Amino acid sequence: MQELVLIQPGRTAEEEFAQEAAATALRHEFEERLAECGPLAYRVARGVLRNSADAEDVAQEALLRAYRRFERLRDRSRFRAWLVRIAFRLAIDRSRSSKRREVRETLWSQSAPRPSTEDVAATSEFQAHLDRAMEELPEKQRLVLLLAAMQGHSLEAVAEMLGLPVGTVKSRLFFARKRLAEKLRCHAKTIEKR
Amino acid sequence: MPCEDYREALIEAAASAATPSRELRSHLDGCASCRAAITEERQLFAVIDTGLRATANAEVPHSFLPLVRASLQDVSASQRRWTPFLIFAAASAAIVLTVFIATRPRHARNDTQAKQILTAPSGERAAIPDRVEVTGSPAVTTPLRLHHVQKRKNSTAPSSVASTQFEVLVPSEEREAFARFISSQLERTDVAIAVVATASDEKDRPLQVEPLEIAELEVKRLESVMSEVPDGTEEKQ
Numbered sequence: 312m313q314e315l316v317l318i319q320p321g322r323t324a325e326e327e328f329a330q331e332a333a334a335t336a337l338r339h340e341f342e343e344r345l346a347e348c349g350p351l352a353y354r355v356a357r358g359v360l361r362n363s364a365d366a367e368d369v370a371q372e373a374l375l376r377a378y379r380r381f382e383r384l385r386d387r388s389r390f391r392a393w394l395v396r397i398a399f400r401l402a403i404d405r406s407r408s409s410k411r412r413e414v415r416e417t418l419w420s421q422s423a424p425r426p427s428t429e430d431v432a433a434t435s436e437f438q439a440h441l442d443r444a445m446e447e448l449p450e451k452q453r454l455v456l457l458l459a460a461m462q463g464h465s466l467e468a469v470a471e472m473l474g475l476p477v478g479t480v481k482s483r484l485f486f487a488r489k490r491l492a493e494k495l496r497c498h499a500k501t502i503e504k505r
Numbered sequence: 506m507p508c509e510d511y512r513e514a515l516i517e518a519a520a521s522a523a524t525p526s527r528e529l530r531s532h533l534d535g536c537a538s539c540r541a542a543i544t545e546e547r548q549l550f551a552v553i554d555t556g557l558r559a560t561a562n563a564e565v566p567h568s569f570l571p572l573v574r575a576s577l578q579d580v581s582a583s584q585r586r587w588t589p590f591l592i593f594a595a596a597s598a599a600i601v602l603t604v605f606i607a608t609r610p611r612h613a614r615n616d617t618q619a620k621q622i623l624t625a626p627s628g629e630r631a632a633i634p635d636r637v638e639v640t641g642s643p644a645v646t647t648p649l650r651l652h653h654v655q656k657r658k659n660s661t662a663p664s665s666v667a668s669t670q671f672e673v674l675v676p677s678e679e680r681e682a683f684a685r686f687i688s689s690q691l692e693r694t695d696v697a698i699a700v701v702a703t704a705s706d707e708k709d710r711p712l713q714v715e716p717l718e719i720a721e722l723e724v725k726r727l728e729s730v731m732s733e734v735p736d737g738t739e740e741k742q
Binding site: 334338341342345346349350353354357358361363366367370371374375378379437438441442445456457458460461462485488489491492495496 | 516517519520521546549550552553554556557558559560561562563565566569570572573574576577580581
């Protein structure tokens with residue numbers, strides 16, 4: 312399909328084409344990163360929201376937002392960290408707003424979106440407790456915990472991604488796990504007894 | 506039950522997934538309950554880690570990346586479509602702002618006008634509509650900025666102490682001396698500018714108050730009043 316380009320009056324065609332070429336190059340560069348970072352954004356959102364449909368929405372929104380501002384990102388090597396932050400922030404916002412909505416619509420629970428079969432499969436009793444305990448963690452610890460749990464992410468990689476010293480990542484991870492254990496100890500015992 | 510002294514150390518060793526300290530290891534060698542406790546803790550952390558990995562490594566839907574690519578295409582197309590309109594809107598806004606700033610009334614002109622009015626001959630001064638007079642005293646009020654005076658007259662807001670508008674109240678016996686002072690100042694410099702105006706005769710007229718009319722007082726005997734009290738204490742007596 313032929314694409315029509317609106318030429319602004321007072322500007323030469325060369326300028327238009329140069330601008331067009333720059334935009335295309337930018338999009339190609341972004342799309343190259345998309346294959347690598349798209350799943351990361353999705354997983355971060357999924358880790359916070361625990362719902363595939365919401366995570367997909369949020370990750371898409373994060374990627375589009377990143378694309379709109381991609382030109383302004385000076386250090387392109389920081390793209391992953393930048394995207395992770397955008398996705399995490401958007402997911403947290405979505406989670407909060409959906410919680411508010413849940414409170415408002417408790418009587419209308421029939422109309423609430425149903426979790427997919429994948430979500431149902433992933434949600435065992437312990438998993439539900441774990442999700443709840445994770446929600447109560449401070450945001451900084453939560454993000455470190457999620458990124459460290461992702462396959463192929465060493466502590467050094469997480470530290471680099473978040474622009475933090477490795478020691479800080481280690482301590483956040485330690486306190487996050489300890490706090491989770493405190494909350495889940497009793498649940499783990501009751502499940503084991505059955 | 507683990508030993509109370511080592512309880513925290515056991516949890517920390519399990520949480521950090523590091524090898525326990527030499528002291529803890531030697532204690533674990535001789536304490537079966539602590540060994541059981543640390544095994545339990547490690548199992549708990551293993552379950553937590555499994556749950557975390559399940560959450561963090563969820564499979565990405567196949568439709569996700571193609572959808573994002575399609576959205577990117579839409580975004581870049583709409584950006585291209587809107588760019589000329591945005592430029593046009595920004596240019597229009599800039600022109601409107603420039604015209605507004607150029608045609609905006611300035612305070613400097615008001616000050617000049619005020620000075621012109623104030624330095625006018627005394628016959629014309631009486632006709633100044635913006636003059637402020639203080640009611641109830643034979644005094645003269647001197648507006649230095651007519652612009653502000655007019656604004657304040659129409660305003661319901663209480664007057665501020667920090668206002669740039671200031672007024673001079675002059676008793677009637679000092680009016681002539683003040684007028685001479687003002688005229689000398691006007692000749693010399695424009696630091697002090699004042700209007701001298703005689704307060705109207707109506708304000709000098711003494712205030713007339715109508716005599717008060719008081720109805721006749723009815724005097725009752727105290728005993729009869731006491732007997733009318735509703736609780737009936739007087740009636741009992």
